[in-house]
Amino acid sequence: MQNVDPRSYKEPSCNLPFLQSDSGANCNAASISPEPPLFPDRNAPSRDHVDLPRIEQAVRIILDAVGEDPDREGLLETPARVARMYAEMFAGLKSDPGRHLAKVFTEEYDEIVLVRDISFCSMCEHHLLPFTGRAHIAYLPSGKVVGLSKLARVVEEVARRPQVQERMTQTIADLVEERLSATGVAVVCEATHSCMTMRGVRKPGSLCLTSAMRGAFRDDPKSRAEVLGLINREV
Numbered sequence: 001m002q003n004v005d006p007r008s009y010k011e012p013s014c015n016l017p018f019l020q021s022d023s024g025a026n027c028n029a030a031s032i033s034p035e036p037p038l039f040p041d042r043n044a045p046s047r048d049h050v051d052l053p054r055i056e057q058a059v060r061i062i063l064d065a066v067g068e069d070p071d072r073e074g075l076l077e078t079p080a081r082v083a084r085m086y087a088e089m090f091a092g093l094k095s096d097p098g099r100h101l102a103k104v105f106t107e108e109y110d111e112i113v114l115v116r117d118i119s120f121c122s123m124c125e126h127h128l129l130p131f132t133g134r135a136h137i138a139y140l141p142s143g144k145v146v147g148l149s150k151l152a153r154v155v156e157e158v159a160r161r162p163q164v165q166e167r168m169t170q171t172i173a174d175l176v177e178e179r180l181s182a183t184g185v186a187v188v189c190e191a192t193h194s195c196m197t198m199r200g201v202r203k204p205g206s207l208c209l210t211s212a213m214r215g216a217f218r219d220d221p222k223s224r225a226e227v228l229g230l231i232n233r234e235v
């Protein structure tokens with residue numbers, strides 16, 4: 001089995017810059033230059049820990065086990081594609097998403113900061129199927145604010161792990177509370193789980209909502225109602 005440097009892999013239609021393909025047409029790893037990108041994204045999580053050849057072996061076994069022929073033309077590159085896909089989907093496993101919250105700006109602002117509708121795609125740890133949706137993050141600053149995009153970066157990176165939605169929601173809330181010393185944090189996630197829509201109980205349209213409240217948003221009913229009102233407000 002070919003052992004290709006994971007950093008040389010490229011994937012079409014991907015929002016992680018180091019995975020983006022110019023043409024999007026050819027996924028053959030052997031045809032891709034091993035040169036590192038000219039402008040590497042310093043915010044991108046590392047996926048060097050992913051053992052691509054072992055995933056390829058496993059995918060071949062799965063194809064064989066379901067009665068497919070892994071050597072037919074259409075499936076020849078599938079194990080390598082799936083390996084790259086898992087490397088991408090689980091790129092957040094060994095990274096610290098909190099690093100995005102390291103740079104802060106001193107600001108005498110202590111009211112709600114809310115970033116709504118941060119889209120995410122994560123993987124359900126029970127079936128390894130995607131759950132996709134939106135996260136809303138609000139916090140009450142205590143003398144320092146963070147760049148708004150960094151909250152979306154945290155969501156993007158925390159999402160790139162196998163997990164349950166409840167844990168993802170809490171992880172984001174804990175990071176924001178700790179790293180920003182926020183006096184209140186509210187995280188609400190809403191997502192559709194493929195494992196409930198395309199298999200099993202098959203209920204398309206079902207939506208799972210989870211919330212994690214910290215500090216004032218947990219302790220003070222008025223603060224909690226205010227932030228939930230903003231999250232749910234029609235725009």
Ligand SMILES: Nc1nc2c(ncn2[C@@H]2O[C@H](COP(=O)(O)OP(=O)(O)OP(=O)(O)O)[C@@H](O)[C@H]2O)c(=O)[nH]1
Nearest residue numbers: 124125126131163164165166193195196199200201
């Ligand atoms: N709490 C929680 N459950 C989840 C999440 N993602 C998937 N699940 C559920 O995980 C459960 C796994 O149940 P099991 O009985 O072990 O597996 P299963 O036989 O495949 O279950 P069904 O999906 O009901 O067919 C299912 O009820 C899924 O709906 C999540 O993010 N949070």
Ligand SMILES: [Zn+2]
Nearest residue numbers: 124126127195
């Ligand atoms: Zn599932």
